[in-house]
Amino acid sequence: MSKPEQFSNRWGIILASLGMAIGAGNLWRFPRLAGQYGGTFILLWILFLFIWSIPLLLAEFSIGKKFKNGVIGSYAQIAGKQYTWLGFFITICTLGIAFYYSVVTSWALQYLGFAVVNALDPIFSEPTLAEKLTANPMHLDQYWDFVANGNWLTIALYILVTIVGVFMLSRGIKRGLEKANRILIPSLFILLIIITFIALNMENGFKGLEYMFTINWSHFRNPTVWIEALSQSAWSTGAGWGLMMTISAYSRDNEDVTLNTFIGAFGNNTASLMAGMAVLPAVFALSASSEEAITYLQAGNQALTFTVIPKLFAYIPGGSLLSIVFFLALFLAAFSSLLPMIELFTKNLMDLGISRKKSAIRVILFFIIFGLPSAYSLDYFSNQDWVWGIGLILTGLFILLAVAKYGITKFKTELIDADADFKVSTTYFRVCIIANLIIGVFLIYWWMSQGYSTNPWFDDNGLWNVFDVYSNASIVTQWGLVLLIGFLLNKYLYDKFANKEEL
Amino acid sequence: MSTISIISMIVILTTIMGGFVYFLSIAIRKEKEKAQE
Numbered sequence: 001m002s003k004p005e006q007f008s009n010r011w012g013i014i015l016a017s018l019g020m021a022i023g024a025g026n027l028w029r030f031p032r033l034a035g036q037y038g039g040t041f042i043l044l045w046i047l048f049l050f051i052w053s054i055p056l057l058l059a060e061f062s063i064g065k066k067f068k069n070g071v072i073g074s075y076a077q078i079a080g081k082q083y084t085w086l087g088f089f090i091t092i093c094t095l096g097i098a099f100y101y102s103v104v105t106s107w108a109l110q111y112l113g114f115a116v117v118n119a120l121d122p123i124f125s126e127p128t129l130a131e132k133l134t135a136n137p138m139h140l141d142q143y144w145d146f147v148a149n150g151n152w153l154t155i156a157l158y159i160l161v162t163i164v165g166v167f168m169l170s171r172g173i174k175r176g177l178e179k180a181n182r183i184l185i186p187s188l189f190i191l192l193i194i195i196t197f198i199a200l201n202m203e204n205g206f207k208g209l210e211y212m213f214t215i216n217w218s219h220f221r222n223p224t225v226w227i228e229a230l231s232q233s234a235w236s237t238g239a240g241w242g243l244m245m246t247i248s249a250y251s252r253d254n255e256d257v258t259l260n261t262f263i264g265a266f267g268n269n270t271a272s273l274m275a276g277m278a279v280l281p282a283v284f285a286l287s288a289s290s291e292e293a294i295t296y297l298q299a300g301n302q303a304l305t306f307t308v309i310p311k312l313f314a315y316i317p318g319g320s321l322l323s324i325v326f327f328l329a330l331f332l333a334a335f336s337s338l339l340p341m342i343e344l345f346t347k348n349l350m351d352l353g354i355s356r357k358k359s360a361i362r363v364i365l366f367f368i369i370f371g372l373p374s375a376y377s378l379d380y381f382s383n384q385d386w387v388w389g390i391g392l393i394l395t396g397l398f399i400l401l402a403v404a405k406y407g408i409t410k411f412k413t414e415l416i417d418a419d420a421d422f423k424v425s426t427t428y429f430r431v432c433i434i435a436n437l438i439i440g441v442f443l444i445y446w447w448m449s450q451g452y453s454t455n456p457w458f459d460d461n462g463l464w465n466v467f468d469v470y471s472n473a474s475i476v477t478q479w480g481l482v483l484l485i486g487f488l489l490n491k492y493l494y495d496k497f498a499n500k501e502e503l
Numbered sequence: 504m505s506t507i508s509i510i511s512m513i514v515i516l517t518t519i520m521g522g523f524v525y526f527l528s529i530a531i532r533k534e535k536e537k538a539q540e
Contacts, residue, residue, distance in 0.1 A: 009534075010534060012529060014530070039511045039512075039515065042515055046515070046518060046519065166511065206504055209504060209508070209512065210504045210505070210508050212512075213508045213509075213511045213512040213515060214505065214508045214511065215505075215507065215508075215511050256533070259526060259529060259530055259531070259533070261527045262522075263523065263526045263530060264529055266519060266522045266523035266526055267521045267523050269523075270519055270520050270523045273515070273516065273519055273520065418515070421529065421530070421533045422529065451528070
């Protein structure tokens with residue numbers, strides 16, 4: 001029997017966890033929220049790092065390290081045979097995100113190309129981006145609409161990034177994921193330092209910092225700030241996605257859990273702060289007024305990244321270069337997060353006895369088929385982001401339930417503390433697991449009650465409003481289908497993914 | 504920037520970035536100790 005794959009050392013798994021966590025959300029969601037709600041949001045975001053993200057990441061890391069299977073198999077082994085279907089849901093939820101996340105990666109790549117072309121335009125006596133915007137103020141909005149809807153280049157690029165990602169991973173953990181992260185993560189941090197340095201040296205750039213770090217005490221009474229801080233921590237660190245469980249399945253047998261988790265979590269938040277310190281000073285320095293800057297920040301993730309930032313950079317000397325650096329950083333961040341998502345799928349296929357090389361073609365086909373609608377339609381993309389984004393809170397809850405079922409203290413002592421270079425308090429872990437079970441349920445209720453759809457359950461004709469982008473009916477239908485399929489296939493899933501020795 | 508913003512910035516950056524560097528330094532030390540054993 002061949003030796004199981006594993007990272008060559010501690011740094012391999014730390015880089016993988018950083019690559020998993022640091023993604024597009026650090027560059028496009030965190031700066032937006034930090035600018036809107038300032039230091040109050042950041043303090044709460046740090047609080048929820050300790051309450052929600054770190055305990056969940058500790059749990060995932062320990063489960064992956066212990067059972068060394070893909071998410072379905074590992075979850076079934078920790079939670080018990082009859083709960084295999086919950087592991088199936090975690091897998092499908094993260095894959096639901098992975099399919100459209102490959103499209104986000106392709107957007108970043110397309111805008112990197114766009115930034116390069118804009119930088120080269122003056123050399124070929126073509127109008128600059130600033131001149132194009134003067135002639136047509138809607139130029140960037142039109143370009144974004146062109147990229148996000150029915151664009152064959154977007155489709156070609158998302159297929160390309162998927163193939164490149166799968167090819168890298170087909171080389172194995174050491175020669176693929178570990179090697180890629182050794183280049184991706186340091187490069188990403190260097191690019192973030194460069195943008196931060198340039199942005200902070202802009203005139204009025206400090207205003208952005210002031211907005212970012214000022215604590216407005218009245219914001220503590222605003223529930224939205226609390227929810228956004230918790231959601232950002234949950235989504236950004238990758239806690240509850242099953243990704244850490246997948247990565248740690250390749251950990252060495254005596255790998256430390258706690259210290260590595262803390263490094264990954266704090267590293268992710270460091271990258272977010274750097275992104276905030278890069279984007280916010282630029283937005284505030286280049287906007288006509290603070291009010292205009294705030295309006296830009298409220299435009300939403302995609303609008304801020306793909307229409308506002310290129311516009312702001314278009315009017316400053318060296319802005320075209322800054323634009324290239326920004327989109328290169330966005331691409332590297334998105335790509336480094338896409339790799340573990342692909343690996344999550346690959347690892348589950350390998351649990352079925354399919355070799356890594358043979359899994360590759362299946363993974364590519366699945367990504368092409370299921371990612372295509374998101375690449376073609378922004379509405380479909382938004383629906384998947386809505387359904388599976390909130391689904392991640394549910395997957396977090398499932399992992400918490402598995403820990404609770406195993407026994408929180410037993411889990412902490414046997415799985416987390418074994419081989420630990422330092423230990424956290426068992427009381428802290430126990431309180432967080434129990435509190436998060438309540439917080440998670442509330443969070444799902446809160447997001448679904450926000451009224452993003454005018455008809456969250458039934459349309460004007462009284463029909464189940466399943467095809468509305470932001471409807472609750474769409475969430476319940478898609479979750480329900482996956483849970484039902486998983487439940488019906490529970491025995492089959494357990495036998496195939498968890499009980500392999502007896503086959 | 505106001506004094507309170509500067510203090511807030513220092514506290515936040517020290518907690519997160521300082522924490523990152525601190526945990527990294529522990530890991531480096533632990534790896535060195537393991538290599539020497």
